């Protein structure tokens with residue numbers, strides 16, 4: 001398959017909010033078809049790094065980066081059509097942000113924007129996305145109900161269904177389970193492992209346990225610096241840095 005193929009090359013990346021430097025010279029290659037976890041204590045720059053990957057910080061006045069991020073070798077800060085790019089590299093947020101629409105229309109939303117009008121195709125693609133998001137059985141009789149009536153865990157899987165409906169290549173998730181109970185969290189973790197067979201997943205997590213359970217690669221940030229990056233199994237057994245060891249054993253963070 002795509003063993004070792006690189007999706008993102010993050011090169012000498014620094015990031016600033018005004019004069020506040022929050023990422024310092026990050027160099028990482030993110031691999032295709034893998035789950036990469038970004039971990040580190042609160043405020044270390046995890047969300048900033050993730051948001052750079054689909055240029056979500058563009059809207060923040062005073063935000064700027066130095067260095068570059070290549071997506072399959074192309075500098076994402078040089079591309080013209082950001083919306084097109086964000087369909088390939090899509091984001092799922094910490095709190096499920098379902099739209100005030102029906103379950104069906106939440107998933108169909110992106111497809112309609114893409115110009116899919118045919119009702120049969122829409123129905124098929126919505127069902128397919130809900131099946132992939134492990135939600136179909138729970139919602140197949142409630143497709144026309146408002147999405148806000150679903151539980152928190154179901155809403156988050158609906159957001160994942162909405163993301164995969166548009167057939168992205170990469171799914172970015174920012175602490176997607178932090179607002180969920182343990183059972184819903186387990187469901188999402190199982191789901192991410194399944195998705196990684198077809199997508200590249202980058203997930204910010206505050207939870208060491210979650211990073212160790214689901215990720216193939218882990219990237220550990222501390223105060224905006226990359227302390228350690230590598231295969232999760234290797235780092236879990238033998239972290240190279242004292243700081244990583246402390247974080248993994250709960251002594252910092």
Ligand SMILES: Nc1ncnc2c1ncn2[C@@H]1O[C@H](COP(=O)(O)OP(=O)(O)O)[C@@H](O)[C@H]1O
Pocket residue numbers: 017022040041042043044045046047048049060
């Ligand atoms: N929109 C913003 N404007 C100014 N500073 C910000 C903004 N977002 C984050 N920061 C600052 O950047 C640093 C890193 O934040 P963030 O990337 O959210 O960290 P994490 O996700 O690891 O908690 C923090 O000091 C935070 O206060």
Ligand SMILES: [Mg+2]
Pocket residue numbers: 046047048204
């Ligand atoms: Mg964050």
